[in-house]
Amino acid sequence: MTLKDNHGYHMSAEEFRRHGYNLIDWLADYALDVERYPVLSQVAPGDIRAKLPPVAPQVGERFEDVMADFERDILPGITHWQSPNFFAYFPANTSGPSILGELLGAGLGVQGMLWLTSPACTELETHVLDWLVDILHLPRKFKSTSSGGGVIQDSASSATLCALLTARERATRFNVKDSGTTGRLIAYGSTETHSSLEKACAIAGIGVQNLRKIPTNDRLQMDPAALSAQIVQDRSAGMQPFFVCATVGTTSTLAVDPVAEIASVCEENQLWLHVDAAMAGSAAMCEEHAALHRGVERADSYCFNPHKWMFTNFDCDCFFVADREELINTLTILPEYLRNQATESGEVIDYRDWQVPLGRRFRSLKLWFVLRHYGVEGLKHHIREHVALTARFAKWVSDSPDFEIVVPPNLNLVCFRYRADNDFNKKLVEALNRSGRLFLTHTTVRGEYCLRFCIGQTNTAESHVAAAWRLIEGTARQLQAHLDAEK
Amino acid sequence: MTLKDNHGYHMSAEEFRRHGYNLIDWLADYALDVERYPVLSQVAPGDIRAKLPPVAPQVGERFEDVMADFERDILPGITHWQSPNFFAYFPANTSGPSILGELLGAGLGVQGMLWLTSPACTELETHVLDWLVDILHLPRKFKSTSSGGGVIQDSASSATLCALLTARERATRFNVKDSGTTGRLIAYGSTETHSSLEKACAIAGIGVQNLRKIPTNDRLQMDPAALSAQIVQDRSAGMQPFFVCATVGTTSTLAVDPVAEIASVCEENQLWLHVDAAMAGSAAMCEEHAALHRGVERADSYCFNPHKWMFTNFDCDCFFVADREELINTLTILPEYLRNQATESGEVIDYRDWQVPLGRRFRSLKLWFVLRHYGVEGLKHHIREHVALTARFAKWVSDSPDFEIVVPPNLNLVCFRYRADNDFNKKLVEALNRSGRLFLTHTTVRGEYCLRFCIGQTNTAESHVAAAWRLIEGTARQLQAHLDAEK
Numbered sequence: 010m011t012l013k014d015n016h017g018y019h020m021s022a023e024e025f026r027r028h029g030y031n032l033i034d035w036l037a038d039y040a041l042d043v044e045r046y047p048v049l050s051q052v053a054p055g056d057i058r059a060k061l062p063p064v065a066p067q068v069g070e071r072f073e074d075v076m077a078d079f080e081r082d083i084l085p086g087i088t089h090w091q092s093p094n095f096f097a098y099f100p101a102n103t104s105g106p107s108i109l110g111e112l113l114g115a116g117l118g119v120q121g122m123l124w125l126t127s128p129a130c131t132e133l134e135t136h137v138l139d140w141l142v143d144i145l146h147l148p149r150k151f152k153s154t155s156s157g158g159g160v161i162q163d164s165a166s167s168a169t170l171c172a173l174l175t176a177r178e179r180a181t182r183f184n185v186k187d188s189g190t191t192g193r194l195i196a197y198g199s200t201e202t203h204s205s206l207e208k209a210c211a212i213a214g215i216g217v218q219n220l221r222k223i224p225t226n227d228r229l230q231m232d233p234a235a236l237s238a239q240i241v242q243d244r245s246a247g248m249q250p251f252f253v254c255a256t257v258g259t260t261s262t263l264a265v266d267p268v269a270e271i272a273s274v275c276e277e278n279q280l281w282l283h284v285d286a287a288m289a290g291s292a293a294m295c296e297e298h299a300a301l302h303r304g305v306e307r308a309d310s311y312c313f314n315p316h317k318w319m320f321t322n323f324d325c326d327c328f329f330v331a332d333r334e335e336l337i338n339t340l341t342i343l344p345e346y347l348r349n350q351a352t353e354s355g356e357v358i359d360y361r362d363w364q365v366p367l368g369r370r371f372r373s374l375k376l377w378f379v380l381r382h383y384g385v386e387g388l389k390h391h392i393r394e395h396v397a398l399t400a401r402f403a404k405w406v407s408d409s410p411d412f413e414i415v416v417p418p419n420l421n422l423v424c425f426r427y428r429a430d431n432d433f434n435k436k437l438v439e440a441l442n443r444s445g446r447l448f449l450t451h452t453t454v455r456g457e458y459c460l461r462f463c464i465g466q467t468n469t470a471e472s473h474v475a476a477a478w479r480l481i482e483g484t485a486r487q488l489q490a491h492l493d494a495e496k
Numbered sequence: 497m498t499l500k501d502n503h504g505y506h507m508s509a510e511e512f513r514r515h516g517y518n519l520i521d522w523l524a525d526y527a528l529d530v531e532r533y534p535v536l537s538q539v540a541p542g543d544i545r546a547k548l549p550p551v552a553p554q555v556g557e558r559f560e561d562v563m564a565d566f567e568r569d570i571l572p573g574i575t576h577w578q579s580p581n582f583f584a585y586f587p588a589n590t591s592g593p594s595i596l597g598e599l600l601g602a603g604l605g606v607q608g609m610l611w612l613t614s615p616a617c618t619e620l621e622t623h624v625l626d627w628l629v630d631i632l633h634l635p636r637k638f639k640s641t642s643s644g645g646g647v648i649q650d651s652a653s654s655a656t657l658c659a660l661l662t663a664r665e666r667a668t669r670f671n672v673k674d675s676g677t678t679g680r681l682i683a684y685g686s687t688e689t690h691s692s693l694e695k696a697c698a699i700a701g702i703g704v705q706n707l708r709k710i711p712t713n714d715r716l717q718m719d720p721a722a723l724s725a726q727i728v729q730d731r732s733a734g735m736q737p738f739f740v741c742a743t744v745g746t747t748s749t750l751a752v753d754p755v756a757e758i759a760s761v762c763e764e765n766q767l768w769l770h771v772d773a774a775m776a777g778s779a780a781m782c783e784e785h786a787a788l789h790r791g792v793e794r795a796d797s798y799c800f801n802p803h804k805w806m807f808t809n810f811d812c813d814c815f816f817v818a819d820r821e822e823l824i825n826t827l828t829i830l831p832e833y834l835r836n837q838a839t840e841s842g843e844v845i846d847y848r849d850w851q852v853p854l855g856r857r858f859r860s861l862k863l864w865f866v867l868r869h870y871g872v873e874g875l876k877h878h879i880r881e882h883v884a885l886t887a888r889f890a891k892w893v894s895d896s897p898d899f900e901i902v903v904p905p906n907l908n909l910v911c912f913r914y915r916a917d918n919d920f921n922k923k924l925v926e927a928l929n930r931s932g933r934l935f936l937t938h939t940t941v942r943g944e945y946c947l948r949f950c951i952g953q954t955n956t957a958e959s960h961v962a963a964a965w966r967l968i969e970g971t972a973r974q975l976q977a978h979l980d981a982e983k
Binding site: 016017018019020021022023024025026028029030032033034035036037038039040041049050052054055056057058061064065066067068069070072074075078079083084085086087088089090091098101102103104105106107108109111112113115116117118119120124125126127128129130132133135136137140141143144163164165166167170174177185186187188189190194203204205207208210211212213214215216217218219260261316320322323324339340342343344345347351354356357365366367368369370374377378380381382383384385386387388390391394452453467468 | 503504505506507508509510511512513515516517519520521522523524525526527528536537539541542543544545548551552553554555556557559561562565566570571572573574575576577578585588589590591592593594595596598599600602603604605606607611612613614615616617619620622623624627628630631650651652653654657661664672673674675676677681690691692694695697698699700701702703704705706747748803807809810811826827829830831832834838841843844852853854855856857861864865867868869870871872873874875877878881939940954955
């Protein structure tokens with residue numbers, strides 16, 4: 010890269026076109042060829058850094074060389090979340106229209122902190138999130154045309170934090186925001202609630218000791234009676250219960266908390282109810298799964314992640330509140346340099362007051378592209394396909410004499426184990442992931458180490474699921490034979 | 497969009513190629529044509545939403561139709577941050593290599609929460625941030641090869657929050673994280689510190705009343721003697737000072753706090769020192785501006801935003817700490833489903849423990865692309881060009897009998913006003929922005945309303961700055977004539 014007369018060191022429009030086409034081609038090929046690579050990167054700690062020069066280049070380099078280095082030095086360190094053989098954690102499925110939406114957003118380079126700084130960035134987001142209220146059978150109160158509204162957060166962690174903060178201020182009449190006096194606030198989740206609630210309690214000054222992890226039933230769902238009893242106990246100890254997080258689809262086993270029963274406890278005790286439906290929420294668009302959202306009409310806030318199971322690349326968490334004023338009052342700070350007529354008129358939404366950071370990308374573009382490309386019909390089709398594949402996989406597991414299902418499978422997750430000890434199952438997971446042919450993760454249920462098999466990547470088809478099952482069975486058989494031989 | 501045999505409703509690789517090429521062309525043309533559009537969107541609240549259908553499409557639509565709707569319905573609601581005539585707030589300059597880096601990151605769709613979930617996502621980030629320590633003349637202790645390390649946050653707001661949280665835990669020996677007992681903690685900024693510090697105090701349970709806004713001198717720099725006196729006063733009132741945020745380049749006027757003097761006060765009192773160099777930090781790569789970072793070698797944490805003035809699209813804030821263990825201990829929560837050997841070995845970085853959210857994009861790709869494409873030399877060239885253009889603009893202003901400079905211009909910002917009352921200057925800003933030919937914002941300095949003119953967009957050249965000055969002068973003259981006629 011050398012200094013050019015017209016535009017200094019910048020990439021010219023013609024160069025951008027050329028490199029852009031090549032990169033689009035690379036990504037199209039990547040999507041076709043991704044099965045060539047080991048799903049889980051096989052590098053050791055430090056391997057990638059060891060290939061990189063110790064100091065940055067003083068003089069610019071050709072884009073072709075950078076891409077060549079990417080392929081040679083970086084790609085081996087990628088774990089391929091977009092592989093159809095990725096069954097770990099949760100899906101982070103993306104799609105053509107989503108990638109193009111992200112590209113358009115990056116190219117426009119707008120900053121959506123205020124309505125004024127790009128009105129379309131705010132209004133498209135508000136509008137598309139109102140669409141989603143209908144699509145997901147959520148209550149009307151979450152719409153911007155009612156008392157509430159939706160906002161895109163980077164993650165469910167941030168959504169939960171914003172819900173917790175707003176509940177904290179409601180409970181203390183802004184005593185924490187103003188004076189930092191937290192009093193003796195107590196938050197509630199279950200033993201299965203996502204760790205982000207604990208993190209939010211740490212961040213918000215509630216203290217992790219003041220998060221009660223309510224026990225679950227044998228389906229790993231929060232026990233509303235135990236919740237109620239704990240609240241009574243805390244109150245009589247002089248504490249102030251203020252917040253409950255219910256989960257629709259826990260991370261570990263996809264258990265669905267009894268939201269309606271929990272809502273009754275919350276109403277009785279005037280607690281904020283937040284519902285975290287990070288992955289499972291997407292399924293509620295299918296009529297046969299709409300009951301997932303039973304009780305959510307009584308929640309104060311709700312979130313789900315299109316960046317998990319709705320073909321929209323990270324980051325895209327949709328966070329809804331029933332009362333936007335409370336959220337805004339909790340997070341607003343208005344310095345002089347951000348003052349403007351539109352804000353002061355009260356006619357517009359300034360999303361900086363709905364989130365922790367000030368700045369924000371134009372993330373609704375990708376969500377809008379996805380909804381327009383697939384239509385609700387297309388999204389439902391693919392979610393139903395994943396659920397059907399999961400049922401088929403679960404059948405194979407339960408038909409096998411060597412394996413057992415650990416909890417009844419739900420939607421797109423199967424938790425199962427080989428009929429042997431934890432150590433065997435741990436070795437099985439390690440051997441499978443080392444093969445590079447698939448990637449799955451584990452959890453423990455009642456002390457039992459088990460395999461989590463989650464189906465939701467964009468291009469996962471029956472052939473991938475069937476091959477995975479054959480590999481799991483075969484690998485277990487080999488491991489068993491190896492152990493038998495050692496005896 | 498109809499159901500296809502092979503891949504359901506998904507966009508095929510061939511379609512992705514076709515639409516991708518077209519979008520790359522659109523963006524290349526946009527960069528060339530952006531001056532056609534009014535810089536500040538001229539729509540009224542609700543205009544954009546009014547064009548969008550009330551419900552989402554049931555059936556998928558052609559990508560060409562979505563792009564046509566984007567151009568017709570969304571584009572008028574865009575404020576063009578990438579216009580060379582954008583002089584408002586701060587730049588959010590992007591570039592070809594950055595946009596392509598974001599595209600590649602979106603296409604790979606990896607989740608970088610743990611080292612394991614994509615080792616290259618973590619290692620490239622750590623490595624490039626180590627590079628930046630050298631490039632920006634920052635202290636070695638901020639490197640991962642020392643006791644510290646860097647991480648990409650979405651924004652300086654989030655970086656400041658993470659610094660504040662870690663300082664809170666250091667000061668209370670984890671009493672807030674654990675038990676929520678905040679004690680009587682007091683944080684310090686100046687009257688000019690960014691509003692994100694106030695927001696962080698609200699979020700972290702410190703309370704905005706416990707943030708002291710130390711007065712500034714006539715250059716709007718924090719007064720270290722006043723800071724010291726306030727700390728003495730707070731201690732004698734039984735409060736616990738714990739955190740100071742110094743600013744290198746304030747949002748309002750780009751004032752640079754005396755970091756070294758503030759560091760002495762912090763050392764004497766054992767307070768955490770965070771340095772916020774969000775925009776100005778980039779300039780420190782130029783030897784003639786390296787003194788901007790004088791004193792930063794004594795700070796506990798530091799951040800600057802490549803997404804402001806380093807040709808990297810939002811979001812990309814680089815946050816450095818001197819002691820990574822403290823940060824990690826503050827933000828870590830380790831549930832079973834995230835446990836893995838690499839994490840437990842202690843040999844790797846898991847960036848989820850360096851930030852509020854759990855998930856994260858592959859943001860270092862765009863930063864790496866930018867550094868490789870421009871080289872340090874290219875970045876310096878363009879920063880120097882912006883600084884030179886700003887000096888030229890400031891000269892025109894100070895040579896004009898009708899205008900006055902309000903504070904001595906620094907780097908790429910000029911704060912000035914027409915020699916008339918606040919109301920006149922406010923009308924001047926409104927008239928200029930309504931013209932669509934440029935966009936600038938305002939601030940108030942000692943009660944005086946003034947125009948902020950910030951130069952830093954990628955394609956801003958002398959011709960744009962000169963045209964802006966002619967427009968400002970001409971518009972002021974017209975406004976004055978109009979007022980004179982009314983008398």
